[in-house]
Amino acid sequence: MTVLKVLMISLILLTFCSKLSATAITEIKAFDGVKAWLVEEHSIPFVTLEIRFKGGATLDRVGKRGSVYFMSALLNEGADDLDASAFAMEMERLAVELDFNVYQDSLSISFKFLTENKNDSINLLKKALTKPRFDQEPIERVRDQVLSILKSNAKDPRKIASKVFFENVFGSHPYGSMKDGNLQSVLSLNREDILNAYHDVFNRNQIFISAVGDITPKELRDLLNEVVEEIPANPVKITDQVIYKLPGGNTVIDFDTPQSVTIFGHGGIKRTDKDFFSAYVLTHILGGSGFGSRLMTELREKNGLTYGVSAYLASWEKADLILGQFASSNNTVMEAISIVRKEWAALAERGVTADELQDAKTFLTGAYPLRFDGNSRIARILVGMQSQGLPIDYIRTRNAKVNSVTIEDIKRVSTRILKEKNLYFVIVGRPTS
């Protein structure tokens, strides 16, 4: 099945919000002041629970890169009285869905269960989160899988491009290496390292929770009390702030493939900066989703140089970038890069037109409420809001922030943040110029 246009996976900073017309968020206070946001939706007999721990892969200890990622892959490989097989069978019997994902700054847990199996399902979740076994059998089995993935990544131009890009941008900071580790570190990880990673991540002071579905506030509070109480509260480890200093330029990595892949970018803007929304609208005009962005128009629609190009604000806890990416045949990629540079400079110099700004605002404000269809989507949005420290009424105020951006704001912010000379490209392929 071929999708016409690359629907750019939303790597954009999650600026969650909306006019959730019918949806009311209730704040639940559970054990030790842990809060959860709930949207009740009783029309379908299931519940989605999203739990997020801040910290993520940056909590890997020195020399133990990949330990948090590895640990997360073992969380549904046995807990308490259930070994890996018994745990998997119990998941099947209850028809729950339980997924773990690790990012540089967080570990996220997505749990879906049927109302009819509520008690047994919660019991299983509680075991997974508070009594993981980390048996040697799954450790070795999953290690072989991770090693296979790492070796495959070493021959994947996209993976090579992001690895080199982040290594060069972030150096020895945790953001400068891939969260899944490297062959050497993953080979060396033992059960004790996995347990350390587990204890470092599962910290009650770093937990954020949301729930959407067929559950009442009281039921959710009881459920959370049971789970949260057994997760200890520990001091929070702070990662260093990154100051972006890399000069602009190109790094070419030779790889025998017909089409070059490139990742590019430079320093960005903080989520809390007063100019953030202006930058957000600006980046949408430059390289946002859909077909109308300047980069998409120039590279794809006018010149047929790529299948898809995007640029977006990427924010971590301790670093902010503007990033972009595309692929283009070896004999056209350098031409495409020069067009990106030209568009970057033109936008910094001349800003946007009134029409472009108006279109961007109507798109961004109109698209916002459309994000809130589906329990699972809403739950992810709510937990994202909490972990970013956004207030519970943010959904109602967000569109006004987008609408308040003026053409002068865009002019000022484009000069402030778009630096064509600082643009750094990593190109993997055999570009010819």
Added chain:
Amino acid sequence: MFIYPVYSLRTLGLVLILFFHSSLEGNSSEKVTTFRLDNGLQVVVIEDHRAPVVVNMIWYKVGAADEEMGKSGVAHFLEHLLFKATNKLKSGEFSRIVEKLGGSDNAFTSWDYTAYYQRVSRDHLGLMMELEADRMKNINLTKLNIETERKVVLEERAQRTDSNPGSLFAEQRRAAMYLNHPYGIPIIGWRHEIEQLNLEDTLAFYSEYYSPSSAIAIVAGDVTPTEVQELAIKHYGPLKPNVGFKERRRNSEPPHLAERRIVFEDKRVSQPYVIRTYLAKERDPGNQQKAAIYTVLAELLGGNETTSVLGKALQIDTKKALYTSAFYSGISHDISNFGLLIVPTEGTTLEQAEADLDMVIRDFIKDGVDENQLQRIKAQIRASEIYAMDDVFGLARSYGAALTSQLSIEDVKEWPKLLGEVSSEQVLEAARTLEDKKIAVTGWYTKLPKNEDR
């Protein structure tokens, strides 16, 4: 935050599971209604009133398997070109209008269908239908559109296929699977044929197949059938069906008398594996039982890495495999296929891996079905119906795929029940067909021999 691509270990990061995963999904509980306009257009309404959002889709019963010999890729190329000018709209204006409303739009092509959609606020449904009706009949293409967009499609092919050895391997396997049926050609087209596609080919395909009588409109979300009916009559009603439109006429498969084996070597390959696919009956209207059996068989053999027959034997008990899977999709206009996959652990040759796979299948046929496992799978089938209701876009998409493969709404609704009725005996009988390698293609995906690797 979400900067690095997300890989779950369960999918091995090899993106295998995206392609090799059979779908249990049943859709029996949601509110679905249908009616037909005088010009032949079928309209399907899927109600979900939780959010004021609507998905508007048009599905054409034409895809890559309907292309003329030598014109591979024309269905998909035309899909791209439907975003260019019409008699009313300028090139790109369709998407710009949708975006101004905060909506999103896109399209996709398969062997059996080409579909277009928009996701917008419920108030804009009428406008979306007006725009779809317009481009069903009034595209206005230039030579320059063709030149530029052909480059885009070639870049798309470079990105998705030529830069990805796993995709190239899949393309070759499929070509070997079908001896005579056009399912053997890639949807995006062979590169040398894409390079030759021109304005005339594209317009010929368009005027033959884009007609209300060969289309299905699907509207899903916060709407009622009455509203949709009014809007559909207003916007789609005036469209004239094509005169002389013929039903699909595709070549069919002759008996497969020779086992086929292919070896794909590429220096970009890091992790070797073996995949075997067998011809297998698809879901047909009023006749879906065989497909239901294959669906359950795929789950039993390879649905879960830890508890399935292959996973338990090869990943857990003997550590011969890093990953295993069995996959089947019954949604197909013509004959489908059933597949087995083994990704061996380091030190296990592909020859050995294939023998291991065969041995586990033989043992399964000998030992029979674990009734507990069958019951757990059936519990998951029931749950997947409930979870599926959370994703109205996904529902609309699965109805579209089913209906363009000739199934009716009744067939779709009956599917979960049929899955629930599958017995151990039926599963074993189907498993025995996996011993017939004459109907199969076995593919080895491997690195270059050491001395040829750089």
